[in-house]
Structure formats: C-alpha cells, structure tokens
Amino acid sequence: MKDYLFLFRGGDMSKLSPEEVQKHNQKWVDWVNNLSKAGKFKGGEPLEKEGKVVNGSKKIVTDGPFAESKEVVGGYLIVLAKDLKEATEIAKDCPTHEINGSTEIREIAHMM
Amino acid sequence: MEAKSDSTSVRLVDHLFRHEAGKMVSVLTRVFGLDHIEVAEDIVQDTFLKALQQWSFHNIPENPRAWLYKVAKNGAIDILRRNKYTDEYKSELNYLLKSEWTLSSSVNNLFLDSEIQDSQLRMIFTCCYPELTPESQIALTLKTLCGFSVKEIAKALLTTESNINKRLFRAKQKIKELDLSYVLPGPKDIQKRLEVVYKVIYLIFNEGYNSSSENMLIRKDLCSEAIRLAEILTENENGRNTATFALLALMYLHFARLDSRIDSEGRILLLKEQDRTLWNKELIGTGLEYLSDASTGDYLSEYHLEAGIAAFHATARSFEDTDWRNILGLYELLIKIDPNPVKILNRAIVIGQLEGPEKAIRELKNIKELENYYLYHTAFAEFYFLSNRFNDSLVHFKKALALTQSKVERELINRKIEKVKGKLI
Numbered sequence: 152m153k154d155y156l157f158l159f160r161g162g163d164m165s166k167l168s169p170e171e172v173q174k175h176n177q178k179w180v181d182w183v184n185n186l187s188k189a190g191k192f193k194g195g196e197p198l199e200k201e202g203k204v205v206n207g208s209k210k211i212v213t214d215g216p217f218a219e220s221k222e223v224v225g226g227y228l229i230v231l232a233k234d235l236k237e238a239t240e241i242a243k244d245c246p247t248h249e250i251n252g253s254t255e256i257r258e259i260a261h262m263m
Numbered sequence: 264m265e266a267k268s269d270s271t272s273v274r275l276v277d278h279l280f281r282h283e284a285g286k287m288v289s290v291l292t293r294v295f296g297l298d299h300i301e302v303a304e305d306i307v308q309d310t311f312l313k314a315l316q317q318w319s320f321h322n323i324p325e326n327p328r329a330w331l332y333k334v335a336k337n338g339a340i341d342i343l344r345r346n347k348y349t350d351e352y353k354s355e356l357n358y359l360l361k362s363e364w365t366l367s368s369s370v371n372n373l374f375l376d377s378e379i380q381d382s383q384l385r386m387i388f389t390c391c392y393p394e395l396t397p398e399s400q401i402a403l404t405l406k407t408l409c410g411f412s413v414k415e416i417a418k419a420l421l422t423t424e425s426n427i428n429k430r431l432f433r434a435k436q437k438i439k440e441l442d443l444s445y446v447l448p449g450p451k452d453i454q455k456r457l458e459v460v461y462k463v464i465y466l467i468f469n470e471g472y473n474s475s476s477e478n479m480l481i482r483k484d485l486c487s488e489a490i491r492l493a494e495i496l497t498e499n500e501n502g503r504n505t506a507t508f509a510l511l512a513l514m515y516l517h518f519a520r521l522d523s524r525i526d527s528e529g530r531i532l533l534l535k536e537q538d539r540t541l542w543n544k545e546l547i548g549t550g551l552e553y554l555s556d557a558s559t560g561d562y563l564s565e566y567h568l569e570a571g572i573a574a575f576h577a578t579a580r581s582f583e584d585t586d587w588r589n590i591l592g593l594y595e596l597l598i599k600i601d602p603n604p605v606k607i608l609n610r611a612i613v614i615g616q617l618e619g620p621e622k623a624i625r626e627l628k629n630i631k632e633l634e635n636y637y638l639y640h641t642a643f644a645e646f647y648f649l650s651n652r653f654n655d656s657l658v659h660f661k662k663a664l665a666l667t668q669s670k671v672e673r674e675l676i677n678r679k680i681e682k683v684k685g686k687l688i
Contacts, residue, residue, distance in 0.1 A: 164312055168412030169280035172311040177275050179319030197316035226320060 154193060154259040155238040157228040157245070162252025178246035186230065191241065195228030225252070229259070275323060280311055282491070283328060284410030287335050289382035290373050294339050294360070295352045297389065297438060297445040300407070302352075306338040332374050339370055383408065383495050384502065385445050390434075391460045392443055399434035400463045401470075402427055409488045419481050420470060453501050460496065461510055461566065464489045468514050472521065479525065486518050508557035509566035515550030516573035519543040531675045535582045547577045568597040587616045604632040612642055620646040637666035641676065644683075653686045 167175065186192040200223060204213050225247075232238035235258060242254045284307050291303035313334050314327075324330040343360050346352065352360075359369040372378065390404040405411040405419070413431070417424045437443075448456040471485025493511045496502030523541040526532055554570050571593045579585040594610040607630055615623025623646045633639035644659035660683060664676045 164315065165308075166412065166414070168415050169284040169307075169311055169410040170278065170415070171412070172315055173275055173278075173280035176280075176315045176318055176323075179315070180275075180323055183319065195320050197320050226316065228320070 152231050152233060154261075155230045155232050155235070156257045156259055157195070157230060157238075157242055158255040158257070159225045159227065159245070159247050160222060160253045160255065162225065162247045162250040164250060167250070175246060175250065178249075182244060182246055183228075186241070191231045193229040193231055195226065197226040198224055200225075275327065279327060280314075281410040283331050284311070285386070285408040286379050286383060287331070288407050288410075289386040290379055291335065291339055292386065292445055293373055293382055294343070294370060297443065299352055300435065302342065304407075306335055306342070309338055310335045336367075336370050336374060340367055343370075380495070380498050381447070384499050385447055387460055387492060387495065388448055388456055389438070389443065389445055391456070391463045392438070393456070393459050394441055394443070395434050395437055396430075397463070397466065399430045399437070400459070401466055402430040403434045404463055404467065404492070405488070406431060408492065415481075418478070419474075419485055421474070447501075450501075457496075457502065457504075457506070461506065461564075464492050464510065465566075467492070468517075472517055483521065486514065486521065490514050490518065505557045505560040505562055506564040506566055508553045509564055509570045512550045512553035512557055513566050513570035513573055515546050515553060516570060516577045519546035519550060519577060525671075529671060530678075531671050534576065539581065542577065550574065550577065563596075565597060565600055568593045568600070572597075585616070587613055591617060604630050605636070605638075608633060608636075608639055608642060615646050615649075620649040624650070635666060637663040637672070637676075640666065641679075644679065648679075648683060648686075651686075653683050657683045657687070 164172065164175075183192060183195075201214075205211070206213065230238060230241055232241060235256065238256050238258075242256050245252075245254055247254060287307045287310065288300070288303045291306055292300050295302045310331055314331060318324070318327075343352075343366060359365040373382070386408055387404070390407060391400050395403070401420070402416055405416045406413070411419070413424050413427050416427045420427070447453075468486055468489035471482040471489065474482050474485070490511065493507060493514065496507050497511070520537065520542050522543070523537040523539070524532055532538075550570070551574060554574055557567055557570065572590050575586045575590050575593075591610065591613045594606065594613055598606050598610060608627070611623050611626035611630070614626050624643065627639070627643055627646070630639065640659040640663035644656045644663065647653070647656035647659065657680065660676055660680045664673060664680070667673060667676070
C-alpha cells in the first residue's frame with residue numbers, strides 16, 4: 152500500500168443555494184466516511200483561499216499564483232491505495248467533480 | 264489525523280441550510296439595515312461555503328446550527344469592525360456597534376432564540392409590504408426566508424431566472440425608495456398586514472399544490488415552505504389567531520392529498536379516481552386540529568370556509584360519500600365574502616353533484632368571465648358528457664385543450680377526448 156496525495160482545485164460553489172450546498176456537503180461527508188471505513192483515509196484538511204508565494208532567490212513575495220479561482224487549491228487529502236490506478240478510481244468518486252472541480256493525484260515519495 | 268468513526272458522524276437534518284439561511288438573513292438584516300440586505304445574504308452564503316469546506320474533511324459538528332451561527336456572527340463582526348467609523352449601515356443597534364465594548368455582545372444577543380423568532384417575523388412582514396407587487400412579494404419571500412436560489416425560484420414559479428432577478432431587484436428598489444423599515448407592524452396595522460401575509464403564503468402554497476410543474480419535489484417544497492411560514496406566525500401573539508389556524512388547516516388538509524393526485528406515470532388523477540388510502544392520515548389529523556383551533560372565535564375568514572370544504576373532502580370515505588350538501592353551504596358563504604368567478608365555477612360543480620348535470624350546465628352558462636379558463640370548459644365538457652350530449656362535450660374539451668400548455672393537463676384532457684370519441688362512434 153502506498154500513500155497518495157489528492158489536491159483539490161476549483162469547483163464553482165458561488166451559484167449554489169443553501170439546499171444544494173447542504174446536499175453537496177453531505178456527499179463529501181459520506182465519501183470521506185466511506186474511505187475511512189475502508190481504511191483508506193489517512194488525513195486531510197481544507198485550505199484558506201488567501202496565501203502568499205515566495206519566489207526564487209530574490210524571495211519576491213506575491214499574493215499567490217492564482218490567476219483564476221479554478222487554480223486555487225481548496226484542500227488536500229491523503230489516501231491509502233494499492234497503486235496509482237486504484238487511487239485514481241477513488242478520486243473519481245469525489246463529489247468535487249460534480250461542481251466542476253478537479254483532483255490532482257500524486258504518490259507520496261518515501262525517502263529511504 | 265484520526266480517522267472518523269461512524270458513531271460520531273452526524274447526518275445533516277433535512278433542509279437545515281435552507282431554513283437556517285432564512286433565520287440568519289433575517290437576524291443579520293437587523294445588524295446591517297434593510298437597505299443592506301445583500302451584505303446579510305453574502306455573509307450567510309460565505310458561512311455555508313465555510314461549512315462545506317470544514318465539514319467535508321472533518322465530522323459534522325455535534326451542533327451544526329450553533330456552528331453556523333458562530334461563523335455568521337464572526338463574519339458580521341469583522342465587517343462591522345472594518346466599517347466602525349463610517350456610517351455605512353443604518354442599523355437599529357447603531358452606536359452599540361461602534362464600540363468594542365458592546366459590538367460582540369450586541370450581535371450575539373440577536374442570535375438568541377427569541378430574537379431569531381422576532382427577526383423572522385419582521386422579515387415576513389417586510390417581504391409582504393403591501394407596497395410591493397404580489398409577484399415581488401413571493402419572490403422575495405422565497406429568496407430571503409426560504410433560502411431559495413434565483414434558479415430554484417424560477418423553476419418553482421415556471422419562469423426565467425432573469426424574470427426573477429427583475430422582480431427581486433424591483434422589490435429591493437421599492438423598499439429603498441419608500442425607506443420602508445424593518446419592524447413589526449403596530450397594533451393598528453397588524454390585521455391589515457396579516458391579510459397580505461396570508462395571501463402570499465396562500466399563493467406560495469397554491470403554486471406548489473396546483474402547479475403544472477411535473478417536478479413533484481419542487482411542488483412539495485413550496486407547500487411545506489408555505490406551511491412553515493404560517494407556523495412561524497403562530498409563534499407570535501399577534502400572529503397566533505384563528506385566521507392563521509384556518510390557513511394552516513386548509514394547507515395541511517390539501518397537502519395530505521398531494522401524493523394521490525398523480526399516478527405512477529405522472530398523470531393527474533381526479534378526486535373521484537384518487538386512491539384514498541394514499542391520503543396522509545397524520546397530516547389530515549393535524550389539519551383537523553388546526554381547524555378546531557380556528558373555530559374558537561367568532562371571526563370567519565375565507566380560509567375558514569376553504570378549510571371547511573377541504574375537511575369534508577379529506578374525511579369522506581369515498582367520492583360518493585362526500586357531504587356535498589354541507590360543501591355547497593360553505594361555497595355559498597365563500598361567494599358572499601368574495602364573488603370570485605372561479606369560486607362560482609366550483610359551486611356549479613358541487614350543484615352538479617347534488618342536483619344533476621342539467622342544473623350544473625345552467626349554472627355554468629351564467630358565468631361570463633371564464634371563457635379563457637380551461638377548467639371552465641372541462642367542467643362544461645364533463646357535465647355534457649354526463650347528460651349524454653357527447654358532441655357538446657367534445658367541443659368544450661377541445662376548447663380546454665387549446666387553453667392550457669401544461670403537459671400533464673393536456674394529457675388528461677386528451678384521455679377524456681378519447682373517451683368521448685368512443686361514445687360518438
């Protein structure tokens with residue numbers, strides 16, 4: 152088993168009504184719960200929108216590289232999976248895709 | 264991080280966000296003033312998005328409501344701090360919001376149960392200011408008190424989003440123009456203002472109950488929202504009167520029958536065809552309780568009479584067992600209060616049940632204003648059919664067909680036309 156990092160980007164929630172936000176919320180809770188029950192959930196947190204980026208040797212600080220909200224990383228999750236294929240299958244079920252969000256899947260490298 | 268265990272995971276209560284949206288917008292409007300209702304709406308939207316973010320990764324908090332209020336309060340306090348030295352917001356709390364000594368506690372106090380109740384009532388009366396048009400009143404009520412999005416309102420009222428946006432814009436414009444205030448009506452006006460509120464609630468209910476929308480979910484939402492709004496009225500001493508109870512009785516008694524009006528293929532079933540075992544006994548019971556509460560005073564509103572009619576239908580064992588005689592009596596009273604042609608049409612149908620189709624046809628011929636109303640023609644067609652005048656029946660069914668766009672209604676009428684044609688061969 153290996154650890155995989157899921158990075159969630161974007162997803163348009165601005166037009167959702169309270170009812171729809173609630174439904175979407177419940178889907179996330181159920182999804183994470185199911186992962187947890189299956190022993191595949193290792194951790195994860197949402198991230199605030201605001202951030203800073205320190206760039207290069209001159210250490211220039213900018214307000215983040217996010218030209219558009221769809222590039223903002225909204226949160227991350229660490230998932231246990233057999234291989235990248237299984238991790239990808241798991242990511243496909245994430246509710247974020249219903250609101251046009253995207254998920255980047257990366258294997259966490261373990262240094263010997 | 265620790266994995267979630269099943270025992271601590273809480274399911275979100277049905278419609279929690281929708282209902283809390285109405286409460287929070289109502290409360291925050293007291294903080295920012297009626298002319299900044301958008302600020303309140305933005306804070307509430309942000310609160311839900313924060314909940315979405317937080318609760319997706321962790322468990323739903325044990326008290327989700329308290330969590331939402333805390334985030335909304337903090338959102339409000341942040342904005343107030345930033346605007347401390349401007350006179351941006353015309354709030355009833357005004358100076359209390361200008362000092363750190365009183366800022367947080369003043370906002371906190373508004374989230375006490377009694378204040379939430381009071382705020383929701385203010386919002387109900389505000390959405391139903393008589394100066395606004397009925398369609399604006401309905402749109403504004405669904406938006407602010409029921410937490411519907413513009414898209415959801417448009418879907419529910421079978422119109423476009425841009426139409427709803429226009430209605431909301433005009434309503435808010437009017438409120439600013441007339442400098443209407445966010446208060447409860449005084450004792451002198453309360454009756455008159457309640458009448459408007461009843462009407463708006465009744466229209467929202469009807470929109471759900473009679474809507475030609477095929478989306479049953481939306482229709483049920485509208486009906487239950489109307490009921491919820493009326494129940495908010497009963498929490499206040501001025502709103503807790505017999506007309507409110509009568510309106511609630513009427514809505515519960517109809518709502519109980521909603522499921523039986525459509526068959527498994529989405530076709531309309533008429534009262535005669537409905538499976539009465541599908542009627543919700545519990546809702547009928549609640550309706551009858553409200554009706555008995557409504558019957559304690561000497562005030563008789565239209566809602567009393569309509570609830571009475573609904574009660575006779577809801578308690579009849581079969582269509583044939585219906586107490587048409589008493590129903591006719593209630594229609595007579597109703598027409599005395601409001602000689603509306605649609606009510607006269609309904610009375611004619613009741614007369615038909617009691618005294619036969621010929622009498623009904625005579626009554627129908629006396630109504631002049633309903634030439635373009637499809638149900639006027641279906642009534643004619645039905646009674647012509649019963650008196651074996653199939654050609655006349657066909658003519659009226661065809662007129663009715665030309666007058667309605669609704670798919671389900673047209674389907675029903677076409678079914679009838681086939682039946683008449685069968686008789687003509």
